Amino acid sequence: MVAEGVRDVLEERRLEVLRAIVEDFVTSNEPVGSKALAERHALGVSPATVRNDMAALEEDGFITQPHTSAGRIPTDKGYRLFVDRLSGVKPLSRAERRAIQNFLEGALDLDDVVRRSVRLLAQLTRQVAVVQYPSLTSSRVRHIEVVQISAGRLLIVMITDAARVEQRIVDVGEPVDEDTVAELRMILNRALGGRRLSDAAAAAASLPEEVGEEAGPGLRTQLTALATVLIETLVERQEERIMLAGTANLTRSALDFSDSLRLVLEALEEQVVLLKLIGWAREPGTVTVRIGRETDVDALRSTAVVATGYGRGAAALGGMGVVGPKRMDYPGTMSAVWAVANYVGEVLGAE
Structure with missing residues (x-):
């Protein structure tokens, strides 16, 4: 013994x-x-x-x-x-951290943040990078702006807490004055501000009735037009969106996939597969690794996935990660995924 x-x-x-x-x-x-x-x-x-x-x-x-x-x-x-058995995520050097921060802070809007993030992650890891847009199920309405662009036409802009911006032009029929525009803006923000996007459509639908008879038929008509467009916008944008970069990196590791590279590439073209790969890693600050069959995708048995969530504090806005061969630099890859997710959370979570 x-x-x-x-x-x-x-x-x-x-x-x-x-x-x-x-x-x-x-x-x-x-x-x-x-x-x-x-x-x-x-x-x-x-x-x-x-x-x-x-x-x-x-x-x-x-x-x-x-x-x-x-x-x-x-x-x-x-x-x-x-x-x-890794003791933890290997920290990046100060120069690497500063380079990531400077690159992401230069982003102009949400699309630019996601585009820069996925490109950066692919470059740092030399793998396929996947970044999910902030999930609508967890996003909230931060502010709604109403701007008059002509006598009877308004521009409505919805901004989420994840910097997602949606804007539409609304024809309200009769001319409106500045005071009416300000009142419409106040009503929309009071009713929808802070609501989850998943709940905002129902709240918008009930607005014309909630303003009451004292508001007058003109205001209710204009509010109905704005609410209708908001509802259409919310319903149309309920799908989750993914951005992918670095697919060509897989060719550097073609020998690791033997006869499965084509299957891997085909699987990565399916958005539902990509959402599944990063869907189980939504906790900010925690990097998750799935290897081979653990991905639960037959075509990706020859790969490994390193993923995490990004957001402000414990609240996840979305997920990101990389897909590559099982023969990858796990400490370096985990470190890069963690660092980029951390900075994306700071950029999108900033007021």
């Missing part, structure tokens, strides 16, 4: 051997042998002991031998243990 202290030492040493195998395989894409492992890493034991540790790791399903007389490569189970 092996004493508990000795067993702990063996487990820690074998974890170090597994870590070394993962790191070497990620770098070289070649099976790793015991002699090379002992020479490249300060494991403190002989090649013979490393061979014994590798045999134990293989028996437990953490590594495998791809063909006879070859070294070993990690299995999905081995990658999973490696990721689970």
Whole structure:
């Protein structure tokens, strides 16, 4: 019987051997042998002991031998243990953090924030980057602006708390004056300001009746026209939106996908698949990794997904992440995803 202290030492040493195998395989894409492992890493034991540790790791399903007389490569189970035993997200350098912050702070609007974020994430990780627009299920109406553009035409602008902007021109029929425009603006903001977008359509529909008879038929007619356009806007925008970048990066790792690269590319064209990949990682500050079959997408069994949520504090606005081969730099990728999500949350959460 092996004493508990000795067993702990063996487990820690074998974890170090597994870590070394993962790191070497990620770098070289070649099976790793015991002699090379002992020479490249300060494991403190002989090649013979490393061979014994590798045999134990293989028996437990953490590594495998791809063909006879070859070294070993990690299995999905081995990658999973490696990721689970990481001490935390590796911090980026001060220069890297500053570069990300400057790049994102230069964004002009929500579309620009998402576009910059997905491009940056693809460049930092050299993987396929996926960024979800702020989810309408969690967004709220921040402000509604009403601007007169001609005697009987108004521009209505809806701004969400995630900087999403929707604007429409509304024909209200009869000419309106500045006082009426100001009153319409006040009524809309009082009724809809702070509401979730998922609830705002119903609130807008009831507005003409709620203003009461004392408001006069003219104001109710104009309010009805504005409410109708707002409802149409809210209903049309209920779909979730995704932006993708860096698909060409997969070609750098074509050997990792063998015959499945086409299937991976086809899967990434499906928005429902992309939403599923990042849908389970919505908590800001927590990076989640799914490897191989854990993605629950048959076509992506040869990939790994690193994802997290972004938002202000604990409130998630959306998700983002990267898709790449299982043979990826997990510490570096997790760090990049976390950093970009953190800055996106700050940019979109800023008042």
